[in-house]
Amino acid sequence: MIFITDELGKFEKNIIELAENVGFKECKTIEAIDLFCGISEKNDVLKEKDLYYAFIETPQYWSIRADGINGAIYDNKTKMANIYFKNPIEKRMVSRVEWIDRNNTVYRIDYYNKYGYKYCSENVRGGNVISREFYDRNGDIKVIEQTGPKTYTLLGTGISPRSYRGFADYLEAYLKYNEIYDENIWLTSDDILNKFAGDYGNFKISYLPQNRLNSDLTETNQTNTAFRILCSEEQQVNWYKENSDCKCDRLYLYFENNESKFGKMEAFIITETDQLEYVEQLINDFPEITFHIAASTIMSDKLTKLDINNNVELYPCITEQKRKELFERCDVYLDINHYRELYNAVNQALINNMLILAFDNTVHSKELYPMENIFDSSNYVKMKETLKNIITNRMIFNEYIDRQKKQLKQLAAKVVIGDTDESI
Known part of the structure; x- marks a missing residue:
């Protein structure tokens, strides 16, 4: 069982604990930051420290200002980008920076991770993301994703660029390189799920929508025996069964709890x-x-x-x-x-x-x-x-x-x- 998630939060930790409690010991967790950026590739521990908005790298003489609940970057009096903060917003830690042209149209979005690094940039045309670039800790491009043809190009020092047709092929190569051999993939991330685009390769995908109904996911309209939706509430399961052709099952949480409550009344x-x-x-x-x-x-x-x-x-x-x-x-x-x-x-x-x-x-x-x-x-x-x-x-x-x-x-x-x- 391989658990792929954006970040390892409370919900994800509960699912991993569930797997361990029912006897499934071989559970590998992969965060998206490792999958695309190789942040942990040197096997050292990075300190989690978000980036304070005033430390965003900008050209000389440009200014960075906090503007109410958001921030902005200016070249003299011209706004060049909008800054959006993570919660709690009063701490002004950077979540993403949206770069705008003279028509106030977003053409590029930079995302920052929990380590304070810019890990991803999206190139936007006509309101659509046409490509993504993922960076390592040094700011070098690690992976390029072309969203239209769904291709992934892996870059690295001392190696020739390698391209993969589809996310499943890229993931298979990533797992093989890291000597991880398991076909069972669990996801809570909409972004990771949509990267498969219905092509799961040799993987079996279990998707957990985290207690919400989402009719916008294209994956829920795919009929594929390799894909199933797991929901913790019965009405969720019924909703997905009625609104998609997917296999839907109930997710039952189980945690070891030996506390005796007898006599509380x-x-x-x-x-x-x-x-x-x-x-x-x-x-x-x-x-x-x-x-x-x-x-x-x-x-x-x-x-x-x-x-x-x-x-x-x-x-x-x-x-x-x-x-x-x-x-x-x-x-x-x-x-x-x-x-x-x-x-x-x-x-x-x-x-x-x-x-x-x-x-x-x-x-x-x-x-x-x-x-x-x-x-x-x-x-x-x-x-x-x-x-x-x-x-x-x-x-x-x-x-x-x-x-x-x-x-x-x-x-x-x-x-x-x-x-x-x-x-x-």
Whole structure:
């Protein structure tokens, strides 16, 4: 498994941890900066330090100014370029510089990496990128990409230029040179994905769109058995299936978590409606449990009236930070909301070692549930008795948690190694 990304961020690190946790140990990570610029080719550690805008190299006597949230480069009174800062913008670290002509038309864009180097320049004509030049740490051109014919020319000191027809050919040569032999490629980068242009060579591509729906990607209209889209939420998978011809699978996150939550007596529910199956009965029958009910929107009167109970806490328009806190804090997740699942809640509850129970008419992500966790909607008494036994008996609680973890790990492993089928 080879993980290619723009930069190794939190999302990418979570996926790599997932692969390691399900037993996939041979996982190689390649950042785009290494793929095109050879930044790490000398095997030394570069210090991450963004470029401060005042240190951009310009011709003598030109001036650089900060202008509100952006910056600019001037030759006397003529603006030559616009400077765009990385977040947080108040630090004024350079993200890119867009060079403009007398008609205020962008003809070249320079990009700066986390090491403070200009690593890429795009040549623009008529609003379209016609070529890209990638630089090494010394400012020398390393790779030239022609976007029209999709060719890559590799340059280097002491060698003749070598051209590759298509990104797949270039990538194959790069991996061979670095003695990396693996056909399974995982991507989170739209830019890297689009470089393939539907030609994957001998590679098998898994693309993770990072919790968003994007209908602009040309790749999603390609039918190819070597390409699949992995989404962490069920509604994402369904959207891609309806809007593309690609193979789409569910991505299940799994992390080793041995924290025992037995005895906390706190239940979590997330909903976008006021239709919660048997919620009033549960609140009344389990006064020892605190029920945390969260909504993605403002709550209706039907839910706000539940606040009269001493064991109920309501969270309308819940924030991401509060969701995270409650997943970590609570020991029970009740999947009893009608309509769609929010925030990949069932998977999040599982990786936080929460006991999960549902009714057959409310259950989401059903493949994640052991059979014992789902109850007939006409049999509330059975659900009540089971919940009572679990929260009062540590052994039973642990047995349920272990079954949940085992089922999740099996599903996650299938996705990671590409062994998916229609049942997932």
